[in-house]
Amino acid sequence: MSAAQPWPQQVLLHERSGALALAWDDLGEHVLSGEHLRARCRCAGCEQGRRHGSPPRPDPATRLERISPIGEFGLQLHFSDGHERGLFPWAYLRELAMESAA
Template sequence: MPTPTEIRLKRAERRLEVAFDDGSRFSLPAEYLRVESPSAEVQGHGPGQKVVVSGRREVGILRVEPVGHYAIRLVFDDLHDSGIYSWAYLHELGREQAERWAGYERALAEKGLSRDPPRRGGGGPKG
């Protein structure tokens, strides 16, 4: 399995750039990493239980924390921090980015959800 040779957080661009020892390089948007988090909160506890996470277009990554010699934990600015991204999973996310992203956008559309965060402050009826 490929191992990262470089992991670089591009905070302002909301991207994680990862280079692997097999020569592959991926530039992974924070939103993509957040909605594909390997956490049970997103993936569920069994097959077919994956949650469609909406409203994360503006999410950023606060920190990248090493987990042993096999993974990283990403701390997002929406305070999600329970996903542990193994080297194999990061490589998979990079290789499958186009297909996974298309599937995510289809799932949002099917559920009537949006990538945009909910508006704050309402504007609805008062009284």
């Protein structure tokens, strides 16, 4: 049995909804909302907030406005609330996709 690719076959920003769609060779397609992704940001500021009992609590209307590929590593996500410091590695996006399927 071969290991799955660490990156998705397709990445699509749904401009109307501000959600991120990822199609994985073995998991199928998963759509992650901007609000969910913003709440799960792992940048230093968001992680520090979590450690101090103040995790990110994005507005339900938070959307993705833009995505920037970071080589083969993953994506930098740009949110409607101005937050754009978090890098989302492919492995972490895959983890989020699997959680959304559960």
